[in-house]
Amino acid sequence: MSSESKLRSKELKGKAIALSISHEKDQLLKRGMGFDHLKEMVIKLAQPLLRHGANIAYGGNWDEREDNFTYVLLNLISAEREDYSGAEILAEQADSEPPPAIGRLLNYAAWPHYRTITPRIEAKWVNTCSIIRVTQEDAGLIGDEIVRDWDAPRASRRRNFNQAVVLSVMRRLILEGRTLKLGDTGRSERIPPAVARVLLSGKVESYSGFIPGIFEEALSALRKSLPVYILGGFGGAAGCLARAVLAQGDARPDELKLEWHEARNAKLREMLAHAKNFRWPSDIQHPKDALDDLFEFIRKGRQDPSAALQTGLDGPDTRQLLETSDIDSATQLVYRGLSGRLGLQTNRF
Amino acid sequence: MDKIRIVPIPVVYVLWHPRCALGEVLAKRILRWLRPGNGLGPQVFYRSLPAPDAPDDGLPPPLPGESRPGKYAESAMAKAANLQVVVPLIDDNMVADPVWRHWLVALATNRERVSRHILPTALDPTAYNMPSPVSDQNYLRPAGLPLPNPSAIAEADPGFALVERSLLKQLTEAMCRLLLGYSRRAASEVAAGASALDGEAAPLKVKVFLSHAKADGAAPASRLRDYINGKTQLDAFYDENDIAFGSSFGGVIQRAVQSSETAAMIAVRTTKYSSRPWCRRELSMFRRPICVNAGESGTAQRWRLYPLLVVEAMEGMELSAGIPEFGNSQVVRWTDQVPDIDEFIVTTVIRNAMLASFHAALGASLQAGPDQIVINWLPDAATLLQIPAVRQQRKVEVLHPGRRLSYLEATTMDEMFPTLTFTPFERAPAP
CATH class of the missing domain: 3.40.50 (Rossmann fold)
Incomplete structure (x- = not known):
């Protein structure tokens, strides 16, 4: 008989699910939880996806901190792959088909953060992770607009602006995928686009981009009509979004107004004050426009959040997804929704 | 309440x-x-x-x-x-x-x-x-x-x-x-008429059974006994102290091993441990799961096992036979180089006893039918074979604590027990 533990499939092979998460300590602690709760949740979310062959797209940095989810995901994938290699040996012994392969981490690293990724780091994780560097050039910056790498550590108006531009593009590229050329070998590696986005926690203030990262990620997914799973019960930027979706009428929450952010984020205020001196790449929105667009999506979606967010869940379940702080309920709802939206045969995650 | x-x-x-x-x-x-x-x-x-x-x-x-x-x-x-x-x-x-x-x-x-x-x-x-x-x-x-x-x-x-x-x-x-x-x-x-969850009542004491081969000397078992009796709110069962002169050796040990007061066992594995008949007997009695709802029909059998911690205390360059009853129990190496090793061992085994009790209670709360069995430990061959339905090769689903088994573990279990499926509690129907 086949055990639950051996449940594997190729159903999500070659696909990517984008995960956005960060540890906002106070937000979580106000809700009675800490980093370990979030870590447990990420493992519960990612493990079954990996076992069905999905890749996890995550735009995290490589700072060696205990609460860095890049390492949580890398360690999970390493453990899964080690287990898988044992299964491969058993299959070889039994002359049978090996089980479907485990997915990888697609680490999107924006300039200037990828500068800290050394060859040693990349070599260490080469079997579990593809690093996709998003450069200033990728973001549409040209000529004198480019900040040289040796100037990157020094804070400057140009550097802060470019960083925000690259971050914004990176969040969109996760949904578009990339083709990485392998030098002059004539070969390339295709990085698949994410087909759904899971949003959890995230900074609302003191962020480095034009608007909170979770907001930008939600907006890019909504524009592409991709499923967006906003787990609002854990606070942070995802909590703000969830409250905004669940609000009634046309009320616009303060967090979706630029003035609110300018009043709280001095770095943003200063960046925007000087940004008029810079050329904005054609597909980069001013944060006011981005927040207006995001609010418009949310306002229109209030009548039917399930449809607006493409969750694949019914109304009450979508509401529960937006509100719950129960880890098991949240993960089950994400899987149920994903199974429906992606047309999976396997609904037993 | x-x-x-x-x-x-x-x-x-x-x-x-x-x-x-x-x-x-x-x-x-x-x-x-x-x-x-x-x-x-x-x-x-x-x-x-x-x-x-x-x-x-x-x-x-x-x-x-x-x-x-x-x-x-x-x-x-x-x-x-x-x-x-x-x-x-x-x-x-x-x-x-x-x-x-x-x-x-x-x-x-x-x-x-x-x-x-x-x-x-x-x-x-x-x-x-x-x-x-x-x-x-x-x-x-x-x-x-x-x-x-x-x-x-x-x-x-x-x-x-x-x-x-x-x-x-x-x-x-x-x-x-x-x-x-x-x-x-x-x-x-x-x-x-009293509630088991009455927060006012003082909980009863629990006991840790120390299994050791006297032929290999008293240490480290006596040190563990002294630690338990002197520095914790627990009791230790230690044959030298707990078997009264003139009483039946086998009867006392059997009662102690099977007593509900005994929450866990520490087996000090020295060279002669595997060949001492009383060590093997108390170990095998302790590692026998108990059906907690025997006689109930139309529902899953619920089996309970108390945890064992193996203290590896063999001297260097000595050989000893393996002991199947140990199963997948945790093992810790005894060393005099770590001053608080006794505290670590005892605290770990009672933590495991607490977890075993928790998982037994959680398992009891699951909705499970006659084609399922619920266990409160991570499955291994030695303990599963003590369950009649498994020995009779009936098709049953084993509900166990924790998340899924590793692929390797699951494959091994499938090969050994082709009529069983293994499902973690978190995937079983909620109460």
Whole structure:
């Protein structure tokens, strides 16, 4: 008989699910939880996806901190792959088909953060992770607009602006995928686009981009009509979004107004004050426009959040997804929704 | 008070004042100790910073079952849990804050809607100035306090490590007595009208059985016995002390091994252990799962096993046969180089006893039918073969604690037991 533990499939092979998460300590602690709760949740979310062959797209940095989810995901994938290699040996012994392969981490690293990724780091994780560097050039910056790498550590108006531009593009590229050329070998590696986005926690203030990262990620997914799973019960930027979706009428929450952010984020205020001196790449929105667009999506979606967010869940379940702080309920709802939206045969995650 | 469910399934709440420098790091250690990975162990939640909608000097979110005026939504209780274990880490900030004092007293007093057990923990001598009924309780008193500079502690600091170890030891003992003591009371006193979850009643003592081969000398078993009897609130069963002169050796050992007081076994594996008949007999009796609902029809059989910790104490260059009864029990190497190895071993085995009790209770709460069996341990061949349905090669689903088995483990189990499927509790139907 086949055990639950051996449940594997190729159903999500070659696909990517984008995960956005960060540890906002106070937000979580106000809700009675800490980093370990979030870590447990990420493992519960990612493990079954990996076992069905999905890749996890995550735009995290490589700072060696205990609460860095890049390492949580890398360690999970390493453990899964080690287990898988044992299964491969058993299959070889039994002359049978090996089980479907485990997915990888697609680490999107924006300039200037990828500068800290050394060859040693990349070599260490080469079997579990593809690093996709998003450069200033990728973001549409040209000529004198480019900040040289040796100037990157020094804070400057140009550097802060470019960083925000690259971050914004990176969040969109996760949904578009990339083709990485392998030098002059004539070969390339295709990085698949994410087909759904899971949003959890995230900074609302003191962020480095034009608007909170979770907001930008939600907006890019909504524009592409991709499923967006906003787990609002854990606070942070995802909590703000969830409250905004669940609000009634046309009320616009303060967090979706630029003035609110300018009043709280001095770095943003200063960046925007000087940004008029810079050329904005054609597909980069001013944060006011981005927040207006995001609010418009949310306002229109209030009548039917399930449809607006493409969750694949019914109304009450979508509401529960937006509100719950129960880890098991949240993960089950994400899987149920994903199974429906992606047309999976396997609904037993 | 819930008198229907008599088997405690705890959820732990660790409380600390937002200005308590040690609170968060100790809370994190408590969580990691009580939930050692792979989905095992009770849920642990924190209460420190004011709830999202509370004022800056307000209280954290209420506990489930707590009535608090205002706009707070009632927190959901962890699924299946029926006992709150509240661990307030009490320091001068908490004692000096009237809001927190009032809250703690209310938690200790108002338990009509929920079963709640308070384990007050003194981080500071002022902790005992808490009002009654909190101050009426016997506090957990971690050693090594006060730290010279608690606001700048490093987690690897030996001073902090002592505080942490001492707190976890006391908390583990308290939780173990709470869960196992109540489970035992359930059988006798609850029938007479008392609730097994009555927070006022003192939990009964639990015993750790020390299995060792005297032919290899008394150490380290005697050191473990001395530690248990001298430095914990537990009892040790040690043949030299517990078998009265002139009484039947076999009868006493059998009663001790099978007694509900015995929560765990430590087997000291020395060279001759595998060849000593009494060692093997007590080990095999202890490693025999017990069907806790024998005679019930139309439902799953629920099997319980108490945990075993193997202390590997063979000298270098010696050979000994393997012991199948050990199964997948945890093994720790004995060394005189680690001064507190006895504390580590005993605290670990009683933590495992607490987890086994928790998983037995959680398993009992699952909806399961006659084609399923529920076990409270991670499955291994040696213990599964003690279950008749497995030996008879019936098609059954085994519900076990934790998350899924590894692919390798699952494949091995499939090869050994082709008629069984294995499903973790978290994938089984909820109560």
